[in-house]
Amino acid sequence: MIIDRKDFLELKDLSAEEIIYILKTAETMKFVLSQKGRNSPMLRGKSVISLFYETSDRARLAYELAAQHLSAAFADINLSSSNGRETLKDMGIMLDQMGADFIIIRHSQAGAANILAKNVKASVINAGDGYNENPGQTLLDLMTIKEYKKDFKGLKVAIIGDLLHSRVNKGNIWALTKLGSEVVISGPPALVPEEIENFGVKVYYNACDAVKDADVILSGRINVDDLEENALPSMEEYKNFFMIDKELLSYAKEDAIVMHPGPIKRGIEISSEVMDSPQCIVSDQLSNSISVRMAMLYILAQGRKS
């Protein structure tokens, strides 16, 4: 299979087959990484530029390492604090002129990656746009789930926390529903709007109901901004109703796994006890983060070659 795409912008527009193909490629990349030589020449001569309007050490690092392991040149533009900058379109044209083959963009505005993709010849990978999506992060979640649960069909996945502002978990909804999993969500109502049910998921405002018999529990982040917008009264309240602890986990299947995109608010989003238990597989997510990004870069390069 060849995925004939210029860009990876959203899980929303990827088919189930494409998602599975990316995950399989990521598994191959993981194998490559486990070998002694490690680096592969697949992207030799290509350049990967990360264009970050928001800082994120993890995402940038993952893409940089992915590019290096594939022998591509990597350069980094961090614009998170610059004022009076040129428009995104003009920035894209500049990068095109400089011969960028891939642009990895992270931006505070939803749709920013789409604008860039429309205006440049380079392949664009969305590394997070506003409250829309972050496909790389979602794909690594999916890869980790697949490693543990083998198949997505019939899985019950519970997402706990802020859904409205969580680009990774929104991506998880689009992908998991396509892959045949049952998705349920729980969190404070202002952050988990009922309209999300229009996308084939179920909303519970009691976390125990959501977690009941779940195979996978995805924790979202809770941000201080949500407090400022009065979406919830305090972190203490959040902790009391939504923290993933042993008690909440007792409602899930015995072999349920707990995941989080990081960085984790220990003792608020997930209890220390659960975080330090083998059920919490955040470290697998981190190690998969590079293989997934390698797969994304490789597949786009292959598609363009054809």
Next chain:
Amino acid sequence: MKTLIKNGYIVSEYADMTTLMDILCEDGKIVKIEKDIEDPEAKIIDAQGRYVFPGFIDMHCSMSNPAGNYIESFESLTKAAAKGGFSTITLLPSTNPPVDNDAIVDYIVSKGKSYSNIGIYPYGSMTVGCEGKVLANIGHMVKAGIVALSDGDRAIDKAQLLMRIMQYSRMFDICLITHCEEQSLACGGDMNEGTISIELGLRGIPEEAETIHVSRNILLAEGTKAKLHICHVSTKKTVDLIRQAKKRGVQITAETCPQYFSLTEDAVLGYNTYAKLNPPLRTKEDVDAVIEGLCDGTIDVISSGHSPVSGEEKRVEFGNASFGVSSLETAVSVVITELLQKRKILNPMELAEKMSGMPAKILKIKSKGKIKVGYDADFTIVNLKEQVVVDTKNFRSKSRVTPYADMFLNGCVVYTISAGEPAYKR
């Protein structure tokens, strides 16, 4: 100075609409509506069997972008209006500088005349600087020629202040046109709140941002007996609230714009900033309710909702894009396509009422709004059948931002005549 309009279907209760008739005008007034008028002195305009409407009056038109910066000049605005079939326009006061005193009103009234023969009637700001804090010198502005009070596109936050404005407005029997937007709900929002805003990850503006202000303003108008006009109605609940208020006898009128009955929030999909409007485009249910409201008379007026913005303000990330579209030159065609032809809910006579008769009545412009002997010789001649493609290159407005670009629409303005003189000829 005489003008004779020949061979038109005259959209007027004072003419026989089943047959072609002529209108004779002299010194800017209508002097005769009959069949086969002959006058050798008159300049002849041949309507060629098209519909002759009373000149359309736009009740919601801005020269500036939301930041108050002028996008249009008098020249571009009046030319765009004339091309769009409006022989009279009003101006929102929320410009920079704002229209909040008699000197600026004077300037607009006198300056406007030097650019175009179409009518320009300014609205006066309710508050100093359009800031919603202190009552403006409303009486002075009324004397200088404003036809309504407005808060532009900046809703008045304080209920006490609005109540005082309403009370004061009664001295002049002048209408208040309110932009209904509860800031604490709308602020920071990009589009209608709902399934699509979640899908796109854009910040939502709930319908309550509009309806809370609509109900507050209705209750205040009911208590103060002021004349209230709700502009750009976009939600079903707003239509319901106005319908109920009218039943109770509140002095309320309402208006919507073609955007709100021809487009839904779906237009935003793909992060289309050209569909970023304030109020935002809503759902199909809302569109149907707005149409229903137009049908049963709950919504009295259709205005263009022209709010020009530059292309640069739109060709950016959705969240950073300005609200607004250039709609003077598409409004009439969209109305004809959607309401006369697709939905068939208005006939030409009702269209004339919504786009000319009612605006003139609400704004108390006594010589306009009808084709009747003694009235101003303002006409919009329309070919209801001709199909047009929206070509932004031909826009006369300085803003070429429209969600209708390259669409096929039915109905085309052939002539706009103001005071007996053509302001636009196709």
